[in-house]
Amino acid sequence: MSTDRVPVPGQESADRVPPPADAAAPGRARSNRLNTLTGLRFPAAFVVFIYHASLLGYLGVPWLTSESAVTTYNNAVSHAGALGVTFFFVLSGFVLTWSARDSDTAPRFWRRRLVKIVPNYVLVWGLAMLVFAAPFTDLEIGLLNLFMIQVWYPDFAVNFGVNPAGWSLAVELVFYLSFPVLLHWVKKIPVQRLNLWILGVIVGIFATPFLSVLLVPEGTLFMDMEPETSVNQYFFAYILPIPRILDFALGILVARAVMAGTWRDIGMIWSGALLVASYVVGYYTPYIYSSKAICIVPAAMLIAAGAIADSEGRFTLFRNKVMVWLGDISFAFYLVHYTVMVGVWKLLGSNSYSIPGAVGLMVLFLGASILASWALYALIERPLTQRFSNPRKKLVATAPVVAESRPLASQRAGGE
Template sequence: MSTDRKSATGRSRVTRLNTLTGLRFPAAFMVFLYHAALLGFLGVPWLSNPENVLDFYRAVSHSGALGVSFFFVLSGFVLTWSARNTDTAPRFWRRRFLKIVPNYVVVWALAMVVFAAPYTDIKVGLLNLFMLQVYYPDFSVNFGVNPAGWSLAVEAVFYLSFPLLLHLAKKIPAHRINLWVAIVGLGIIATPFLSSQLVPAGTVFMDMEPETSVNQYFFSYILPLPRVLDFALGILVARSVMAGRWRNIGMVWAGALLIASYVLGYFTPYLYSSRAVCVIPAALLIAAGAIADDEGRFTLFRNKVMVWLGDISFAFYLVHFTVTEGVWKALGSKSYTAPQATALMVLFLGIAVLASWALYELIERPITQRWSNPRKKPAPVQQHRPLAAQRAGEEA
């Protein structure tokens, strides 16, 4: 698991990509908006007007999918960029375990206390606790306890496979890397089509997307194996950038393309808008942000506030749904008009950020700093013995 530390020009590469860290929070915020829109479908009638519920959902119907896909590609890119020259697979797995599992377990327990325990049976609870919920084509299992947790179960598969995937990616000749980027990108785009053609639709369809089969959505969007392609895309794009083979279009154009693809998602079937439409523009933006950082150019996402929000974004992603339900219950489980609900969302967001900060400062950062790397054993003290005694010991 080693990689070079120089850019294609021969100079040292930056090791921390602050622009990509800053981009993490907007991606998490997109997921926050989507989950807020889902509340009305999940038995939390916080918007009093049913039309407002539908309007809000339609406005952000694939924002969560964009955020998740962005994180999956970003994960592969950043891990490849920062891979250590002397790293080993066990050390890498140790760091990833300590990064995600403590926060995951704490938020799982918090969600059980705040809202999930009354309607979660032991099987669903344990499947979610041990990150096995993504292997059952059943939404009550996939999104049980903490609905945001399923993507961490997918990420766990990414982390387990990363040493092998990076090894394979490094064997690709530099002049063929972009060909493999295109092949994997086409594989991602083809996944919804293959799902719709090969996976039986069954009799269960999504409440908020009545034309979308739960079985087909599960295969295309939730099942870890097809989603490994998103992660692999990030790995390959990073290798292309590091080899100087990437055609950078810059953050402005990449951002504009991402916005355009998001709009296009409103005119495509949900199976496609949730997986295939935005993933290539997301990869372009990630690569452009990394190149801007490596070249020391200004970006809007590299300031202290955005980097701080990016640092706590993992905790935010995990805890925001639990905070949202908890605050709504604490306020009396009422319904609100659209202006009131807008103010309530600001409250949700503010408390979720504070809770994320607490998780980051009290759990995530201390644990990763303390135990991410094995402690070195102190060198044995050399004692000077008489030469005759040394020789006797050697002969014995």
Template sequence: MSTDRMSAPGRARVARLNTLTGLRFPAAFVVFLYHAALLGFLGVPWISHENVLDYYRTVHHAGSLGVSFFFVLSGFVLTWSARDTDTARRFWRRRFLKIVPNYVVVWVLAMVVFAAPVTDMKIGLLNLFMLQVYYPDFAVNFGVNPAGWSLAVEAIFYLSFPVLLHLAKKIPANRINLWVAIVALGIVATPFLSTQLVPAGSVFMPMEPSTSVNQYFFSYILPFPRVLDFALGILVARSVLSGRWRDIGMIWSGVLLVAGYALGYFTPYIYSSRAVCVVPAALLIAAGAIADDEGRFTLFRNRVMVWLGDISFAFYLVHFTVVQAVWQLLGSKSYTAPQAAGLMVLCLGASVLVSWALYDLIERPITRRWSNPKKKEKGTETETENAKGTETGRQWPVPAGPQPVAAQRADNEI
């Protein structure tokens, strides 16, 4: 008897995982909190000295949690929405049009707002062409728009997705969870291996003396080790689709995620930046998908959270540039903690508005207009968006069973 969750008579997989869409904004928001903390160390003393270190220590691995969540989510969603009728060329076309226009627009905005006077043109061009993640130099990795490096990593994910999913589909259902465990162990082991095999070099930053730039680069920034995060999402999705996943629910997954974050305060930064939260994040993603598939209530499936999730990619890309623009308008001076909190709320609101504009004026029109071939390929279906402007990418082969009427939006995650 098939163990596929979609194999029951009349049972169709839900097309759009709104809970996972809603979860995207909290993931982007914690990255916003982390980048706000960094400003105190980038020559913008926006918060008084006695408070800046306390704030940094509170959120110092929040940004990496958000990034890891997006990496796992990307693999999961693309696998969930995969279709037999798709081709690699069509998939790459959709991903390019989804990611690159906003990326280039925000690159230009960042150069105009703050980066051009302090950024070498070579670094600027490396960032524009998503090549900044191949140099163990933070000035290159985080030049122009600091959030952009993760999109360069995602580009490798998208290029490798056809092969990775093909390999994942070859794993027997009764062994899929074993491979989930192996890949999760590989993710946890990567920071350890980097500390053992990679020469230390200079320290990460004065606040993180236990972590070197070279070791952090290998464990966290270099795309090839991060493919494990993406592969974990693919394998977890395959486990859920095959009916082999043991769901612990969103509440317990959330508790474990909070516990993992707390554990990060007691581990070296190279571990808290990636290893301690990735498994709870995968559990939460799977739990959210299962809740949507079964029609159960979640806090993240309401209209506001889904809308915020829709604009979250633009928010993730543009928030640092917006924050820098606000600081420049107000002048470089320090504020009390309450004043700084108010400014953060102002920056958050401004970032949401700019993200909305990017989504409505660039991202959605471009994906609607050019993501799909104008003519149907023989024997295949073209793709359309749903009434809410959702990209309904039909991506890659999934286990046998009824297919959704329209596939789930294949957002990255950031």
């Protein structure tokens, strides 16, 4: 990817950003390039992709003929979507903290975030309505999803009413609105107390599902895929933005600990192994716990390990050009893949397939989703982000100066 263009001021991302605000503090040597975290974004988006394939049958897209194959597949990927979402929430807090600048202001930060997420979100909302959602979505639910406020209603028909992936972007919007305040508070924590705060947030994350079961009425609705899990309690523990701010805050705290040199790194291999193990453990715990709490610590450890590996210049599997490119388009991939799945299935005649045919169909889903994501990234996300993240007069005034200092900073490392 070429890097010989003039950068847009304020568009530095975590793979090439000014040193963090406390860079002068004693701590671990740090790189401004976090390509490993960029590369990790695509596997996180991919596990959401394979989970959403399991939802196709529930939403009227019977793509597998064998009931036993459906059951086996659904069981195998039952926690994959939650794992990917949790990883993204922690990653978001980590990367935004790593790339934060003392000279930034809350309005400038919010402008950059909105320019990055809103155009793609609105476009995919329209595509989803066109491809499959319009016949089943009333005007109120459609508008709640369009304006990204669907996550404040304890009703799955509202939460997932248009694009099933869209709810997590509505939660991220709350994170972005709260980030300037959260970062201000976290910076006031003495370095020697960071690990204690991290432990406290982890306890809070594990307490959330427990409190939802203890305090939230079950109601009369239970999840189709998890009949022992109350919809009301799951909404409080998993979807409602306020409890999920703890995931985001954990990323902020871990980033600060890594920058301060107080984080105990066990490396990417062991962190990745723990993340896989946590997924397996999830099969033996109640769904309301396995959907978030069980995997949160290994996810944070892997993110921190990736950043430290980049800082120390160590090899990782996720820093090559292919993985970084896939990471760059992963935000668009995350948003559009379900709509592409349904669209491709309909174009092929709305058929169900045997296992070999279903495998081929999944490969086709993946390829078409990557192509669509590349188009969204290249034609919508990247140009609009470069053009509108800062006021036009700011660009004209400062671009020549920045052009002499360093090449273009691409949108990487968590897309933040």
